[in-house]
Amino acid sequence: MDARTTHALAAETLTAEGEVGIVTPQRIAFPEGIDLTCGQRLAPLEAVYETYGTLAPDQSNVILLCHALSGGAHAAGRHHPDDRKPGWWDLYIGPGKALDTNRFYIICINALASPYGTTSPLSIDPSSGQPYHLNFPPIKVTDWVELERIVLDALGIQRIYAVVGGSTGGMRAFEWAVRYPERVQKALVIAAPARSSPMVIALNHIQRQTILMGLEYGGVEGAERGLMLARMLAHISYLSEPALWSKFGRDTVPEAEFWSVTYQVESYLEYKGSTFLQRFDPFCYLYITRAMDNFDLGYTYGEGDLRRALMRVQARMRFVSFTSDWLFPPAGQQEAVEILQSLGKPADHVVIDSPWGHDSFLVERVKPQLKPVIKEFLEE
Amino acid sequence: MDARTTHALAAETLTAEGEVGIVTPQRIAFPEGIDLTCGQRLAPLEAVYETYGTLAPDQSNVILLCHALSGGAHAAGRHHPDDRKPGWWDLYIGPGKALDTNRFYIICINALASPYGTTSPLSIDPSSGQPYHLNFPPIKVTDWVELERIVLDALGIQRIYAVVGGSTGGMRAFEWAVRYPERVQKALVIAAPARSSPMVIALNHIQRQTILMGLEYGGVEGAERGLMLARMLAHISYLSEPALWSKFGRDTVPEAEFWSVTYQVESYLEYKGSTFLQRFDPFCYLYITRAMDNFDLGYTYGEGDLRRALMRVQARMRFVSFTSDWLFPPAGQQEAVEILQSLGKPADHVVIDSPWGHDSFLVERVKPQLKPVIKEFLEE
Numbered sequence: 001m002d003a004r005t006t007h008a009l010a011a012e013t014l015t016a017e018g019e020v021g022i023v024t025p026q027r028i029a030f031p032e033g034i035d036l037t038c039g040q041r042l043a044p045l046e047a048v049y050e051t052y053g054t055l056a057p058d059q060s061n062v063i064l065l066c067h068a069l070s071g072g073a074h075a076a077g078r079h080h081p082d083d084r085k086p087g088w089w090d091l092y093i094g095p096g097k098a099l100d101t102n103r104f105y106i107i108c109i110n111a112l113a114s115p116y117g118t119t120s121p122l123s124i125d126p127s128s129g130q131p132y133h134l135n136f137p138p139i140k141v142t143d144w145v146e147l148e149r150i151v152l153d154a155l156g157i158q159r160i161y162a163v164v165g166g167s168t169g170g171m172r173a174f175e176w177a178v179r180y181p182e183r184v185q186k187a188l189v190i191a192a193p194a195r196s197s198p199m200v201i202a203l204n205h206i207q208r209q210t211i212l213m214g215l216e217y218g219g220v221e222g223a224e225r226g227l228m229l230a231r232m233l234a235h236i237s238y239l240s241e242p243a244l245w246s247k248f249g250r251d252t253v254p255e256a257e258f259w260s261v262t263y264q265v266e267s268y269l270e271y272k273g274s275t276f277l278q279r280f281d282p283f284c285y286l287y288i289t290r291a292m293d294n295f296d297l298g299y300t301y302g303e304g305d306l307r308r309a310l311m312r313v314q315a316r317m318r319f320v321s322f323t324s325d326w327l328f329p330p331a332g333q334q335e336a337v338e339i340l341q342s343l344g345k346p347a348d349h350v351v352i353d354s355p356w357g358h359d360s361f362l363v364e365r366v367k368p369q370l371k372p373v374i375k376e377f378l379e380e
Numbered sequence: 381m382d383a384r385t386t387h388a389l390a391a392e393t394l395t396a397e398g399e400v401g402i403v404t405p406q407r408i409a410f411p412e413g414i415d416l417t418c419g420q421r422l423a424p425l426e427a428v429y430e431t432y433g434t435l436a437p438d439q440s441n442v443i444l445l446c447h448a449l450s451g452g453a454h455a456a457g458r459h460h461p462d463d464r465k466p467g468w469w470d471l472y473i474g475p476g477k478a479l480d481t482n483r484f485y486i487i488c489i490n491a492l493a494s495p496y497g498t499t500s501p502l503s504i505d506p507s508s509g510q511p512y513h514l515n516f517p518p519i520k521v522t523d524w525v526e527l528e529r530i531v532l533d534a535l536g537i538q539r540i541y542a543v544v545g546g547s548t549g550g551m552r553a554f555e556w557a558v559r560y561p562e563r564v565q566k567a568l569v570i571a572a573p574a575r576s577s578p579m580v581i582a583l584n585h586i587q588r589q590t591i592l593m594g595l596e597y598g599g600v601e602g603a604e605r606g607l608m609l610a611r612m613l614a615h616i617s618y619l620s621e622p623a624l625w626s627k628f629g630r631d632t633v634p635e636a637e638f639w640s641v642t643y644q645v646e647s648y649l650e651y652k653g654s655t656f657l658q659r660f661d662p663f664c665y666l667y668i669t670r671a672m673d674n675f676d677l678g679y680t681y682g683e684g685d686l687r688r689a690l691m692r693v694q695a696r697m698r699f700v701s702f703t704s705d706w707l708f709p710p711a712g713q714q715e716a717v718e719i720l721q722s723l724g725k726p727a728d729h730v731v732i733d734s735p736w737g738h739d740s741f742l743v744e745r746v747k748p749q750l751k752p753v754i755k756e757f758l759e760e
Binding site: 134138195196197198199201202203205206208209210212213214216217218222225226229232233236241244245247248249250258259260262263264265266269286290293294296299326329 | 514518575576577578579581582583585586588589590592593594596597598602605606609612613616621624625627628629630638639640642643644645646649666670673674676679706709
């Protein structure tokens with residue numbers, strides 16, 4: 001592997017940073033909808049997005065930021081002064097931050113089928129007057145990209161300086177570079193490969209079947225308990241064994257219950273599951289995980305040949321991986337980088353030594369390593 | 381790490397091997413039962429065991445073999461000539477095999493709470509006349525060892541030449557060496573550490589909660605679907621990402637169903653889940669996984685200090701790990717070996733380079749590497 005490590009880069013200092021402050025989500029409607037990859041037309045359609053920074057008059061400073069499975073358009077700042085938490089990537093978005101709002105105009109669009117405002121299985125199906133739920137059409141990562149494209153088109157933005165995303169957001173960033181090569185100048189793909197592995201499919205299958213079992217036996221309440229369990233499993237897959245040792249070890253809880261919670265790690269998982277239930281939806285989860293499974297750029301753009309698909313790329317690309325990520329291990333990204341390099345494309349791979357697993361790009365402790373890797377790439 | 385690799389050992393040839401042939405399970409009753417670590421007395425008690433080879437007149441050739449979570453006493457040979465499959469470790473038990481029945485007398489005892497004949501949650505609770513189910517008392521690995529001890533006592537066997545086990549069987553082998561140091565001459569611990577990690581606890585928690593959710597919403601049928609899903613998750617944890625790529629890649633099935641099975645790996649998991657359901661029980665699964673979680677030799681024998689616990693060991697010990705085992709990674713075994721070595725105990729660690737994950741010790745392709753590691757240890 002010619003992957004670079006971050007030791008050389010980590011020396012860069014974290015310069016003074018500011019906050020984006022109060023932000024207001026925008027809503028955009030497409031009454032005609034879009035044609036999905038499954039052949040169905042989804043209409044009407046709405047999308048929610050947020051922007052940070054100021055669009056340059058020549059539109060040369062656009063960063064399209066793609067959120068992950070459980071994220072949304074709210075990437076930075078707060079909606080209200082008393083919001084307990086800022087947006088999901090506030091660590092990296094703002095004046096002086098990795099995505100520097102003094103220079104860049106950042107737009108983050110909530111993905112199709114996500115429960116955070118864009119049309120989803122929770123939206124009203126015009127043919128029934130009821131929420132779509134399982135009548136929502138199947139979607140793929142390509143449909144996510146198409147939704148982002150029509151939003152940008154509607155805003156009159158043709159050229160993207162950089163598309164940036166992690167996890168399923170990294171899938172979208174990667175697909176943008178392949179699908180619309182002439183529109184993307186740089187693409188930064190964090191913790192996402194060119195195709196989902198059978199391990200990802202297997203983990204997602206169990207999560208979906210748990211939700212569907214709950215739905216079958218317990219209706220919506222059962223589906224919600226299923227979603228909690230699915231999230232617990234997903235959460236484990238975002239962490240690593242060393243991270244679990246470090247956070248919980250074998251510590252027990254004060255009032256152990258034999259069949260529910262005896263150990264701290266169990267208590268933590270139940271807590272994570274229940275907070276997720278407050279903010280997510282089982283039907284959306286089913287659709288989004290299936291979109292992940294079906295992600296395969298070689299299949300979609302190269303008739304099964306990833307090399308052929310990647311010949312389309314024109315963007316300068318950087319891939320970032322984390323050593324302890326067992327959901328999307330560095331080897332998957334390295335495969336893509338080596339193909340790009342062998343095609344003479346400008347692409348590199350930065351492997352960050354982190355014990356925090358797949359979620360490292362969201363973990364504050366990793367920021368000193370990750371920030372310079374992003375900032376250097378965006379500003380060079 | 382001073383762990384040895386198998387390259388030097390693998391040159392040993394696989395000599396001519398024979399089969400143990402038809403075997404008959406034995407049954408032994410303990411009407412008075414035993415006192416469990418939880419303080420309850422479990423009575424009456426029955427245990428099922430099998431033996432292979434011939435007991436030496438001086439009883440110097442006894443190998444106690446400890447099965448894993450889903451195994452039983454039937455480790456080798458067949459019960460009937462037309463059995464489709466032999467016992468679970470037939471690869472390694474027989475004339476000329478790693479556990480050579482020309483030399484050794486091997487005994488394998490079905491563990492407490494396992495559904496294969498020994499007293500379990502499926503047995504009749506004398507206080508109700510109904511199966512115990514969730515009224516079965518909590519058990520620990522220590523109770524498994526105690527059941528094995530009373531069986532050996534009843535058979536008049538005091539001294540064990542070698543105790544051998546993998547996974548939860550490895551936990552028992554390790555605990556034997558700590559609990560009864562004067563009775564164990566050698567202990568071979570395969571893919572098992574001195575304590576379960578929070579990753580193991582987390583995975584087991586999700587599996588148990590899935591079974592319990594099924595039970596709550598769908599009764600026994602729901603618990604059984606829950607068991608299928610639990611097994612699928614466990615099965616993933618026994619494999620590795622490279623193994624899944626190699627076996628399934630992203631292959632799809634001919635008649636895909638969007639919400640059930642689209643990919644081969646999903647079909648495989650459903651198949652594995654349904655065959656497991658034919659041969660296992662959700663209640664037994666709950667108890668056995670909780671026993672795994674609670675395994676911690678430092679806690680049980682050293683007041684939290686593993687070093688203090690391991691001072692008890694007198695046996696010559698060998699630990700075997702597999703590079704791709706992410707359920708019980710080699711680092712866990714290495715920790716134990718280094719403590720034993722620092723105490724001047726004869727212990728070594730063989731790390732086998734295998735892509736087949738935790739289950740490598742059951743995989744035929746790993747036999748050329750594993751057989752000499754076992755045979756050398758047992759025959760030296």
